[in-house]
Amino acid sequence: MKPSKIGLIGIPAAIIGIIVMMVVPMPPFLLDLLLAFNLLLSVLIMLVALRVTRPLDFSIFPALLLIATLFRLSLNISSTRLVLSQGYAGKVIEAFGDFVIGGSLVVGLVIFIILMVIQFVVITNGAGRVAEVAARFTLDALPGKQMAVDADLNSGLIDEAEARQRRKEVSSEADFYGAMDGASKFVKGDAIASVVITIVNLVGGFAIGMLQQGLSAGEAMKRYSQMSVGDGLVSQIAALLLSVATGLVVTRATTEQDMGSEMMTQFGKxxxxxxxxxxxxxxxxxxxxxxxxxxxxxxxxxxxxxxRMTEGGPVETPVEPDLDALPATPQKDSPLAIAQDMRVEPLELELAYDLIDLVDAASGGDLLDRVRALRRKLAQEIGIVVPLVRTRDNLDLPPRHYAIRVHGVEVARGQAPAGMVLAIGDDLDALPGTPTQEPVFGLDAKWVPAELREHVALANSTVVDRSSVVTTHMAEVVRVHAADLLGREDVKMLVDMVKQSNPVVIEELTPQPLSLGEVQRTLQSLLAERVCIRDLVRIFEAMSMRAKVSPDPEGLVEAARTALGPAIAASHAVDGRLSVMTFDPLLEQRMLETLRQGESGSFLVLDPMLAERIAIETGRVAQAAEAAGDPPVLVCAGPLRLAVRRLLETSAPRTPVLSYSELGGQLTLVTSGVVNVAEVTAA
Known part of the structure; x- marks a missing residue:
């Protein structure tokens, strides 16, 4: 059977068997076998702890320590049942009792107590303290290590795969030491339990021997003390080995050799x-x-x-470095290094000095994890790989503030005061705090003390923590500026990805009739209108067909939108219902008559007052529909769509503009309003 199947089936079965051992009587022969196996397991764990080169190489140790402790306690319960019921618990316990007591109960008890003191006072307490300090220091250093990985990645010293591996190691190290801090308590509790079990065996056996079996005090003490001390000794030797293994693991520093080899190397110098x-x-x-x-x-x-030793260790013959194999890391003051420092990051998040706790895992900060999760979510939502977010502190920012930059330009700023949560609702006057506005939708909100979170929730207000405020704000910034974040290299990666699965589509698309730059411009235009570009195969197919007729950018965009029409309409629908608003037919006809083509695309040659009234009226109808809880889309003739979108960029930036050809037959259309400016038209 494969090791994976053994672990999948055998380990759970073994744990269940350990629990069963606590309640089901066990014959002495089987107890002897399991006691010997317990000693074997303890020796094996200690030897593995000696041979690992770093603690993470034995990352299963905390869970294994719990299982081994539970197994040993179940053996204690089984042996206690046999000692008290039969006065005999197998040859292993009897042999250990004879060997240690040697005819003297006092000697056996003294040796047992000494072993307990060594394990409980010296090894267990020391290992527990080291595990606690290591866990604290590791968690305190976690944000710095993660930011160092991000800095190396942003500077180009490592790639995404290595950065991901380093982040995983940093997180695993923190999890390991945190688990070891808790696992060390198992060892301490096990030592206390062993003392209690031994005392119970001695007192209970003495009482059973005299009261139930009619033995004299000397005979009862001799008979049951041998079993009790033997049982305690068998358990304590295994427990002592595990305590030593715990101490070795938590005190082990990361090296390139096992402990024995490292010790000989260092002493040899x-x-x-x-x-x-x-x-x-x-x-x-x-x-x-x-x-x-x-x-x-x-x-x-x-x-x-x-x-036989050499001072300072063995002298190694210097090896000339292979210049070709050395990494191409620029010198600190070289032009290449300066050029790397000058590089503008596509996406940056700057935090004021008092917001560093948001990225400090020791303080409960999870902003970095949320930003990483946000990148994955946005990739599914808009269809591009969002650039890595460089997170750093900025002493020039006012306290409580953060700033979001796109290509070095600040595009958004917000607040996230420490110890506060954001309450969003209609009636916030009764709550203590600082009035503000929600950064994405501009809703009335208030920063209130975090301890009032439950009170705010009971007042039918929405409570948002600081990290959620920052990540939600950043998500909206990425959606708005997705077109700016799609670079030429990103387009090349997307094209190569499609080429692997659909090579014919790419052969028809590039390099003729379209260049990579024209593909980028089309995708950017789609992203600018918040169209998801995940379905690249259909987008490229539509673009290649349109390019055979005309490679004009506007035609390429409309061809791609037509191919994605049902998906675009479905993205704005709610439960299969799409709320739409339209232009008055006479107004739409007049707009078609004024449609013209220019170098930058189609536009409307309208009277400025009429154009302004159309924009204002469209915004009013859209706001009325949103207030009714039914956000609409504006539907118009295909030739007008892009010109209308440009006309409404200021008055109704959140209102999607679709053409009639983009409406999918699978949706139920609900009219939410008609844009009518007939009185202005008649004038």
Whole structure:
């Protein structure tokens, strides 16, 4: 059976079996077998802890420690049941009891107590403290490590795959030390449980022997103390091995060798220290009254080992570096390095100094994780790979503020005061806080203390945390500026992606009749109107067909929109219903008569007052429909669509403009209004 199947089936079955062992009686022979297996498992875990080169190589250790502790406690319960019910718990426990007690109960108990002190006071407490400190320091350093990875990625020192791997390692390291902090408590609790179980066995066995079996006090103590101490010793040896393994894992620094090899390498570099130690031990052997033979043998042995060592470690022959194999990292003051520092990032998020807690995982900040999730979400929503967001602090920003930049230009700014949440609703006057506006839709809102979150929710207001405010604002900025964020390299990547699955489509599209720049311009025009470009195959097919007739940009865009028409209309529908508003037929006819073609595309030759009235009336009808909870789309004749879109960019920027050919037959159309300016037309 494959290891994966063993882990999938065997481990859950073993855990269930451990639970069953706590309630089902077990024969002595099976208990002997499981006690021996427990010792084997503990030895194996300790040896693996010795051989790993870094803690993450044994990342399963916290969970394994819990399972091993539970297994050992289930064995204690089974052995206690046999000791108290039968006075016999198998040959393993009996042998350990005879070996340790050696005819003296006091000696056995003293040895058992010493083992308990070593495990509980020395190893367990020390390992628990180291795990706690390591977890705290690792979590405190997590934001800095993540930002360092982002900085290396943005500077071009590493690629996306390596950055993803480094982020995963940083996150796994934090998770591991956090888990070890909790797992160390299992070891401590296990030590306490072992003491309690041993005392219960001694007292309970003594009482059962005298009261139920009629034994004398001496006979009962001799019979049950042997079993109790043997049981405790078997458990404590395994527990001691796991405690040592815990200490080794949490105190292990990341190196290139296992612990044994690293120890020999580092000691092998200390020739002078070995000479001094050998001389000191040899001197002790010369002091009258002390035994000479052990000190002289050890002193001479240490001096002999020192003669075989080289000061500072072995001298390695320098190897000339292979210049061709060295990474092409520019010098700090080289023109290339300066040029890299001058590079403008496509998308940046700047935080004021008092907002750093948003990216500090130790303080509960999850902004970086949300931004990464936002990139994946937007890729599905708009169809492009959003550039990496460079997050950094900016001391020039006012307190509580953040800024979003696109190609180095600040396009949005907002606030996210510490210790506050954003309440959005109609009746916020009764709430304490600072009035503001929601940054995306401009809704009335108020920053209120975070401790009033539940009170705000009960007042039928929406509560938004600071990280959600920032990520929502950034998402809207990306949607608005998606066309600016689509670069030539991004288009090349999209074309190559389609080429792998549909090579014929790309062969007909590029390099003739369209260039990569013309493809980019068409995709940017679609993104500017918030059209998702995920369906690149149909977009490219429509573009290639249109390009055979005319490669004009406006025609390419309209051809692509027609191909995507049902999807575009469906994206604005709610439950299969599409709210539409139209122009008055006479007004639409007049607009068609004034339609002209220019170098930058089609436009309307209208009287300025009429054009202004059309824009105002369209905005009014759209706002009325939105207020009724039914956001509409404006539908017009295909030739007018782009010209109308340009006319409404200021008065109704959020109102989509569709042509009649883009309406899918699968939707139910609901009329929400008619734009009619007949009185102005008649004038």
């Amino acid at each position: 200390q020739k002078q220290a070995m000479q001094i130690a050998g001389g000191a031990i040899l001197t002790l052997g010369l002091i009258p009254g002390l035994p000479k033979l052990p000190f002289i043998l050890l002193g001479v042995g240490a001096l002999f080992v020192a003669t």
